[in-house]
Amino acid sequence: MNTSTQSDGEPSSAQAHCAVSVRSLSKEFGAGSNAFLALDAVSVDIRKNEFFTLLGPSGCGKTTLLRLIAGFEQPTSGSILLDGADLSAKPPYQRPVNTVFQNYALFPHMTVSENISFGLEMLGRPKDEIKAVTADMLRLVRLDAMADRRITQISGGQQQRVALARALAPKPKVLLLDEPLSALDLQLRKDMQLELKRLQTDTGITFVFVTHDQDEALTMSDRIAVMDGGKILQIGSPRDIYDKPQHRFVAGFIGEINLLPVEAMGEHDYAIAGVGTLRCDDPSELRKGDPAMLAVRPERIVLSAPSAGTLPGVISNVVYHGTDTIFHFKLADGLEMRARSQNNTAQRRAFAKGDAIGWSVDASSVSVLADDPS
């Protein structure tokens, strides 16, 4: 199920604010019995000036989608529109799209500023313009002092910034970033996340960012597309993706989550066998008696003494994590759940193993997984 925000039925208005429109794009590698479907009829509209992230495990098709947009691979079927124009027939060097490669792929025989000016030179821009833009880019990524260094003479973090500047210099309509932070150590990665976000805001260029790191996706993106098995499972803001996962895969891939097998009772109510009922704000199309799966984040569960309006459970384990504590508790049907409670003074709860507790979740924090009710 592809949840594109603009439906295919209204292409004219959709394309008006679309930087990239991907239309049922498929890519198959190999042939015959070795064939592998890397991308399975994916459709997505990426808006102008947005920081759009393709998130998924390795082999989910995110890098293939990026390489198809860049033109390094040819699609098996489907099309890619850039500002409404079909890109399919164009080789990479005619697409107004630039890429930041995972291992940077900088030109080792050139200096920092030669790397940055390469794209502008190939576009045949006037000499003084090339000089001015290159100087601007060096300032933008704070490498003014390194302009004449060779690529082998600068650090990994600096190489990363050269790769960014090189790809931004020709002012592409879309910047594609293929896990650009994966080679950096943790602290540098955190700094670069903020830097990338700043660059995107400053330049107003559409960023399409590929990562398998959920933290990176949540902190930087305007919208995230979660991919698995060559399909886009869900597209939404980081908040949507985290709070309202629609698929078991999305729920499990990002953060921790409790999955509860339930039975639909009405439009908003679900019964947990032998325990009670949970309410969910989102309307569903399930009929009474249909099996369903609910997803609840551990930090959204409120624990208290057993009382009316709460559901019963018994604490089975308490794990202290410093900033917060994780309470494992069992329901009457044996299902184990986890609740995360912050260790601040207002919320501190002292439950011990074996305590009977009451738990509740606000109806706005419960999501119904659409894909598999089993």
Add this chain to the structure above:
Amino acid sequence: MKLNPFRSRAFPGDARHWPGLFTATAAFFAYVYLPILILIALSFNENRTVTVWTGFSLDWYKMAFSNRDIVGAATNSLIIASIASVTATTLATLAALRMASNDRFLGKTGINAVFALPITVPEIVPAVATLMFFASLGFTFGLGTVIIGHIVFCIPFAYLPIRARLEGMDPKIGEAAADLYANPVQAFWRVTLPQLVPGILSGLVLAFIISLDDFVTTFFLGGAGSTTLPIYIFGLVRTGVTPEVNAISSLMLLLSLALVSLSLFLGRDQNRKTGPG
């Protein structure tokens, strides 16, 4: 706590501590290089008798340079080596570029194996075969036939370092060039070729030296006016070694050393691996 026995100094199997290792190494290097050093020393010997040292002199070098036969042979050698190495390196570069691409085509593995074959086949075999082939076509033997023969055996020597260099290159760099609006021709001249230069230079120097040094192919395919230095020196040796031969040999050694040093010097910076990590 026990140390890893393989790292301990006393480990008896450790080749670094075998008795007589230093002596054996010294003897080996003496065996290989002493004759060459003696030859160079004797090229400065005043005395005509090769084995008797009487004093320092540059006479033999003067004589060598004023001997028209020697100068002619040296000129031939340089002409043949230059044309053969440049042609062979150009062909080898094109072949290596095609063979290093990711796609597969029928017979790719086979072609790759055949490229190195001339290095392992005894040189006399292709030399005789080419001789008979040219004879049946009615070619006149001379500089032309020698050059063609040299190009053929120079190709694998030029090919191998270029191919090795290509395999060490990040394949994403070609994609990066295309991504930055370089069409395939621009990408080749601005990105691929400059990075390939150290490999091409190594190949060129290797091919040049192999050609300069060749005797068998030159002997079989040569004719009137195609006498090279090795052929000429061989002729001199039959009539008796003169210190002139020492002088020419020393000069050839100097040229080879200079070329190898040049290729190492030009390739030194770019050989460093780039990229993160």
